[in-house]
Amino acid sequence: MVTGEVPHISMKKAVLTPKAIVHERYGSNACYKIEEVLESGGSGCPGLVIPQHHKCLYRCCLELPEFSITSDTFTRKKDAEQSAAKLALEKLGIQLTKNKLTVQETWDELVARLSFLFTDQFLSSIHPLIGHFRAAFHREGDLCGLVPVSILATCDVKLKSLCKSISPKSELNPFLMIALLMKAAGMSGSISTSEGELWIWKQNLHSSDIIQTLRNQQSSSAESIDIEAIRIPCSVEKPVETLTLNVSSNEYYMDVIAQRLDVRDCSRVMISRPVGKVSSEMRLYFSAPENPLLVSGKSLEELSDVNGDANLEPLNARASYFSNQNIYGDAILATVGYTRKSEDLFHEDVSLSTYYRMLIGRMPNGNYKLSRDAILAAELPSAFTTRSNWRGSFPRDLLCMFCRRHGLLEPNFSTKGTSSLEARPVILETCKKLKLLNSANDIECANEEAGDANDEDSGGQGNVQCEIAVLSKEQDVIIKYSTENSFRKPNDAIQCAALKVLRWLSNELEMPMEKLSSFGDIHGIHVYPHHFSKEFSLCPSVHKVQQKSIFKKSISLGSVPVDWSNIRQENGVTSLSIEGPYSGVSPSTGSLTCISYVVSLMGEGGHRIETLETKDEFEFEIGTGAVIPQLEACITHMSVNQSARFIAEPPSKDFILAAAGESAKSLSFLSLQGCFLEYFVKVLQITEPLEDRMEQALFSPPLSKQRVEYALRHINESHATTLVDFGCGSGSLLDSLLELPTALEKIVGVDLSRKSLCRAAKILHPKLSMSSDPTAQGLGIRSAVLYDGSITDFDSRLYGFDIGTCLEVIEHMKEDEAWKFGDIVLSSFCPRILIVSTPNYEYNPVLQRTSLPNKEEDLEEKMNSEPFRFRNHDHKFEWTREQFNHWASSVALRHNYSVEFSGVGGTAGVEPGFASQIAVFRRNTPYQAESRNGDSSEGYEVIWEWSDIMSRCAL
Secondary structure (H helix, E strand, O other), rough: EEEEOOEEEEEOOOOOHHHHHHHHHHHOOOOOEEEEEEOOOOOOOOOOOOOOOEEEEOOOOOEEEOOOEOOEEEEOHHHHHHHHHHHHHHOOOOOOOOOOOOHHHHHHHHHHHHHHEEEEEEHOOOOOHHHHHHHHHOOOHHHHOEEEEEHHHHOOOOHHHHHHOOHHHHOOHHEEEHHHHHHHHHHEOOEEEEOOOOOEEEOOOOHHHHOOOOOOOOOOOOEEEEEEEEEEOOOOOOEEEEEEEEEEEOHHHHHHHHHOOOOOHHEEEOOOOOOOOOOOOOOEEEOOOOOOOOOOOOHHHHOOHHHOOOOOHHHHHHHHHHOOOOOOOOOOOOOOOOOOOOOOOEEOOHHHHHHHHHHOOHHEEEEEEHHHHHOEEEEEOOOOOOOOOOOOOHHHHHHHHHHOOOOOOOOOOEOOOOOOOOHOOOOHHHHHHOOOOOOOOOHHHHHHHHEEEEOOOOOOOOOEEEEEEEEEOOOOEEEEEEOOOOOOOOHHHHHHHHHHHHHHHHHHOOOOOOHHHHHHHHHHHHOHHHHHHHHHHHHHHHHHHOOOOOOOOOOOOOOHHHHOOOOOOOOOOOOEEEEEOOOOOOOOOOOEEEEEEEEEEOOOOOOEEEEEEEEEEEEEOOOOOOOOOHHHHHHHOOOOOOOEEEEEOOHHHHHHHHHHHHHHHHHHHOOOOEEEEEEEEEEEEEEEOOHHHHHHHHHHOOOOHHHHHHHHHHHHHHHHOOOEEEOOOHHHHHHHHHHOOOOOOOEEEEEOOHHHHHHHHHHHHHHOOOOOOHHHHOOOOEEEEEOOOOOOOOEEOOOOOEEEEEEEEEOOOOHHHHHHHHHHHHHHOOOOOEEEEEEEHHHHHHHHOOOOOOHHHHHHHHHHHHHOOOOOOOOOEEOOOHHHHHHHHHHHHHEEEEEEEEEEEOOOOOOOOEEEEEEEEEEOOOOOOOHHHHHHEEOEEEEEEEEEHHHHOOO
């Protein structure tokens, strides 16, 4: 037991640094010599006239009687000295071990530290507690000099650390920490406590000079301070509200908080650890129970489990979720306190918007929104494609941030396997003769960007896999996930695995605990229910009373243009109104689209309540789910410089208030019943997908145009009158057919993407409708149809066409689906001619290397060192020439077709072949007028249809 005043804390068993250990062993015989090292500028531009500033680093040479050793370079001298000492100890074979304090020694240290805080020596120092002591001495009467125990537990890091060493649970349990401090105070002979009260004070009076000095330290601030704070009611049925703490210049802010919590004095105010950043002064304040736990006979074991104590107030689910601590009763969230930097009271306002931004920041789907400050537009993307296209923090960082905010350990990422030649399609021996056939000035930039591409599930790009374990503070496994797919690089596997876990958490975090395991198994995620429920049990309680609006679909903000009245809208977009002429430059999957937008909250009847969110420039990648579905559906109907308005159902009120900013306070009283969001969007710029930019850099004309020209040549040579484009996308081929005279009379496009079909319709419709007589424009086309359907399903309306095309489509399927398509199209659709193109995997080294070696053996070594990426993250496979020839020859033989091979983007007979390899199938049997023995299956849905008769009638 410690008695009397203790001037300092004993550190006999503290962990010794390497330098301290060296000193114990060698004393003055250890000589440290510091040397300055100038870091090279690294500008890569020698001979500059202007002197370059170099960073100064330090290297330490430690000379011992037996030997000398030199450290690496460091920015600080003391780090260099410690590094040299550590290297010397390693050479001597001395292990760096931590000398842990025993339980009794820890108690002694805790008593000593607590006693020291009430000495004149401490009050003459600079410490955040000094402001609280000053406030204590300003009081009159019995409370003069009394300090709340909760303040000591909050403001002194050493006390918290020692309490945590005695009982690790005290970190999350403020009641237990206070119990430990009260017990330590009772073991001291210099400070006093009162049973049932939560004050501590010095037994003997402090020096009158010290007290007078503290009392004379007047605040330089105004007479009173208004601090905006947040009240979080215990009941989730009650709304979170703002309140104002009015603190006079000489008033103790804890007394004001005690009044607002309706407790008798500030010793009854409990304080949470910092909320948000560790350095933040934002904390939760709540009341201690009237019948405190600190009664005689209450053991620490009982105190460590406060959830079952009948004396406690009900658990505040929202506040507890916010702070990762058990908070009871009503709570006040405020940023206020004393710091080392100033004698004045530090304070910042906490707005309602700040509260909700921090709240949704704790949700997996909220992190990504906040990182881009686009709460009402952005979503957590569904795919991690390329580094250059990803916006905001990477998935691994987001998952780590999520774990930290929930008081969990950093996730454990482990990878297994290495890149392997066996993990990729076989490169033919003839690839040794690889030559660069085309070039452009920007090839180097394009390839450099391609070098950052991250690989998705692409059928054998590597064999690296990642396992993620999410752990509690007690190191219990909460979630474990292993990637099923293989990746080329460890970082690719880590990022994609982290994104998978984040997206699962964003959907399932609020699910009833009993269903978690089964839903986790569906996604390949193993959940440990007991540990998961222990860490996330508050999530359903926090969000169970979310207010949702009733979406009124009868509201109309504008008319849909007549030309597009037969195009169905999707993804919840209603009353889409597009303004401005169609420029012809539209977004496609993989393109980076830059937009501006304004989101307004609209009330029942269509009146504007508040503008919630505005962004002058907002960029995202199409096709990755990086924005809400309604916004992407709208954008894909637009072109550059067009603007549009659409309405959508609002998200939960949490997100509305987080986006509202200063108006959140007034909106917090508003019911969302009958409200909706109005989006005004303008497309500013579209950057083509990386694959298209690569092709434009390497090929002239671009590879996509060469494919279209190849198809057009066969169309003209065959005198075809009917054509079906399987996987027509946005209609680039069909559009090209309208530019040149052909014998075609009917053109049809089939695709699974309604968005792409809508874009195709917007391109084709004005061109076909520009004249009452299309033949006057050199066009013989009488009808055009766009179908929504799968090209592996049969529709009798497309039986027996003269020519079918399928350009760069099959690689987006799984390989078994590509085989199914070959069989279906040749056995059921039976076109007279079928043209199929797909990337040549053997050409990828040309696209992905900025330079090629001169010697063949060097090339072979490079090609065998690692697999090459697929050209697009959405490709499920890419075939070599041998594999493509095998596929085409097999399906042609089975269905009585002949096949010939060619391609574009290269020269026949020159390695590594064409960039796009093409197979042209020709039917050997004559056309049968009867459609498959009378089969009249019509599985496709008409999205858009045009005929010259309809056009003339409209005119």
